[in-house]
Amino acid sequence: MKLTVLGSGSTGNAVLIVAGNTRVLVDAGLSAKEITRRFAMMGEDIKCLDGILMTHEHGDHAGGLRVLLGTVDCPVYISAQTHDAYVSEKFNVANEEPRRRVKALRDRVEQIESSREFRIGEIDFHPFTIPHDAVDNFGFTATHQGVKIATLMDFGHMTTLVTERLRGCAAIVIESNHSRDMLKACDNYPWDLKQRILSRLGHLSNEDLADWLKHGFDGCARYIVLAHLSQRANNPYLAKINAEVALYERAPLFPTETQISLSYPKEPTPWIEV
Numbered sequence: 282m283k284l285t286v287l288g289s290g291s292t293g294n295a296v297l298i299v300a301g302n303t304r305v306l307v308d309a310g311l312s313a314k315e316i317t318r319r320f321a322m323m324g325e326d327i328k329c330l331d332g333i334l335m336t337h338e339h340g341d342h343a344g345g346l347r348v349l350l351g352t353v354d355c356p357v358y359i360s361a362q363t364h365d366a367y368v369s370e371k372f373n374v375a376n377e378e379p380r381r382r383v384k385a386l387r388d389r390v391e392q393i394e395s396s397r398e399f400r401i402g403e404i405d406f407h408p409f410t411i412p413h414d415a416v417d418n419f420g421f422t423a424t425h426q427g428v429k430i431a432t433l434m435d436f437g438h439m440t441t442l443v444t445e446r447l448r449g450c451a452a453i454v455i456e457s458n459h460s461r462d463m464l465k466a467c468d469n470y471p472w473d474l475k476q477r478i479l480s481r482l483g484h485l486s487n488e489d490l491a492d493w494l495k496h497g498f499d500g501c502a503r504y505i506v507l508a509h510l511s512q513r514a515n516n517p518y519l520a521k522i523n524a525e526v527a528l529y530e531r532a533p534l535f536p537t538e539t540q541i542s543l544s545y546p547k548e549p550t551p552w553i554e555v
């Protein structure tokens with residue numbers, strides 16, 4: 282199994298997972314044109330996609346979906362609540378957009394719900410609830426031939442369920458959104474937005490992730506890819522060093538071979554193979 286983060290950040294998120302002959306996209310937050318272009322950069326054909334999983338309805342995860350559905354003919358795996366929120370979106374979209382979304386998704390939906398596993402081709406997926414301020418937010422694990430990977434972004438704090446679901450993963454794509462100090466000092470954000478990001482239903486900070494790497498992570502994953510980095514309230518090198526120091530500080534009884542890497546808004550990561 283292999284994965285690439287095609288793009289990640291507040292400007293758009295999409296992750297491609299490939300196992301055997303199965304290709305699945307997690308989120309379509311970049312434009313359809315850009316997703317298609319990045320597929321090609323990675324040597325993949327967008328027409329061969331077997332499914333699109335939606336984590337939640339926010340624009341940076343779902344903004345490219347409607348147009349992409351005109352190019353691909355695979356189903357969309359989405360919860361009932363997220364579907365309803367997505368097709369009734371009134372903010373930041375043109376008047377005609379909700380109606381177009383309904384039409385684009387007609388007869389294309391496979392309804393999913395938290396903790397109910399489903400299979401696409403050669404991959405078993407397990408969605409699990411994560412705490413964020415959309416209507417019904419999921420992280421996913423994907424298992425192929427006994428190897429498990431996980432992708433989770435947009436969640437405000439670590440939960441027992443998240444730690445449980447991440448146990449035994451070979452690779453994890455996980456949010457490291459902001460440095461708490463950089464966010465508090467950031468002049469570009471109004472105070473209510475800062476409150477939202479910092480809240481338990483907002484976004485995971487570098488510090489939260491470091492704490493989990495020290496105390497919650499089982500040390501199993503060979504690869505951890507940091508995702509959804511804020512371009513104003515974070516710095517990629519800071520996020521990476523924070524995570525690496527946390528791994529180093531784990532008790533000597535729990536050493537780990539884990540490699541930390543970054544994902545980017547404007548280009549895909551190299552393939553990560555497990």
Ligand SMILES: [Zn+2]
Pocket residue numbers: 290291294339341342434435509
């Ligand atoms: Zn997001």
Ligand SMILES: [Zn+2]
Pocket residue numbers: 337339413415435
């Ligand atoms: Zn979100």
